[in-house]
Amino acid sequence: MTSDLGAKAPKYQRIADELRREIKDGLYGPGERLPPETALLERFRTSFPGLSLQTMRNAIGVLRGEGLVEARHGVGTFVAQNRRLQRRSRFRYGRARNDRQLLTSHLRHEITEVGRITPPERIALLAALEPGTEMVVRRRTLFNRDTGKPQELGASYLPLSFAAGSYLEAREVVPKALFLCVEDLSGKRYAHARDHWQWRMPSTAEAEALRISASRGVLHLVHVARAADQTLLEVSESIWPADSIEIIDEYDIPAGPEDLRGLSDV
Missing domain, CATH: 1.10.10.10 (Winged helix-like DNA-binding domain superfamily/Winged helix DNA-binding domain)
Known part of the structure; x- marks a missing residue:
């Protein structure tokens, strides 16, 4: 076990x-x-x-x-018949390295857009991108395999240095977790990630894509992943109906004091 x-x-x-x-x-x-x-x-x-x-x-x-x-x-x-999705961020990468499958292999993936764009301002700011930086984007919608209901809207923004001209610019679902594909192409290994969570109301397009009411809140995650040398490897974002997902974070609590002032308001 x-x-x-x-x-x-x-x-x-x-x-x-x-x-x-x-x-x-x-x-x-x-x-x-x-x-x-x-x-x-x-x-x-x-x-x-x-x-x-x-x-x-x-x-x-x-x-x-x-x-x-x-x-x-x-x-x-x-x-339960209608259980909430769970995200355990600290364990996702290790599990995918073990099973060599998509991080959400239990859902059906549909690639809705692939191309080269200048990322939205929020993405650029959180990833510390230079103004006008162009990246490869892969947008997707994830569906419940049994009901066909949309579960998540997602997008990954990838540096041109390794994604340009590769199979990541094809409008097809990749054969394994995207980060494993990125590691293969870039020659670098994911070493550090930072997650930014935000609750907000959906845009009209998001409500339509998720088939939810415009008055139903969504949870928006921006995930920034880097190599050990701080090279940016991927910026991804995911959007879920807020009442359909549960975020579970498990960690060790420090035994002694730490000087981390300014890193947490709550």
Whole structure:
């Protein structure tokens, strides 16, 4: 059994990680009942000798808190029909290096635009681009494979130094995670990322593309990725209906004081 958090994580968290992975891989589909607690307890005791029923319940409680499963009194625990998408930024790259698939392989990707443009002002500012810098853009819409409903609008802005004239200028879905393609073409490895989150109202075009009301808020992420030498490798943006996604960030808390004044207002 593997875990996103590794062997140092509490047992209940590691069990929740495994069950979450199985749900996302389709082992348990929407509306399907999970095995009874006693069956899960017997199964996980092979990896965690002495596992208690309360620890097993704590693991299921994590999934309930995330909206992945729901309990029906006297019946059992079922996979939620309309669960929120989850983004765990710290684990996305490692997972994709392991499975060599798209970062969102469970969704259907449609490339809506490929070309060379001067990025929008917000993108240019967050990426510290020189005025007038031209980049290759790849815009996409991601759909739920079962319902056909749009889940996410996205775009990636890529430096001409490696993207120009490459297959990244073709209007086709790439065969693996885009960052792996960028590493192949640039000869550099992703080493640092910075995420900028913003809640806002959608534009008319965004509301139409996501098939949502213009009064329904969206969550807008701009993700800036660089190599170890600070070379810019990619700026990507993603837009979701705000009530359809959950951002989960897990990290170690410093044991002592740190002088990081000015880096956080809240």
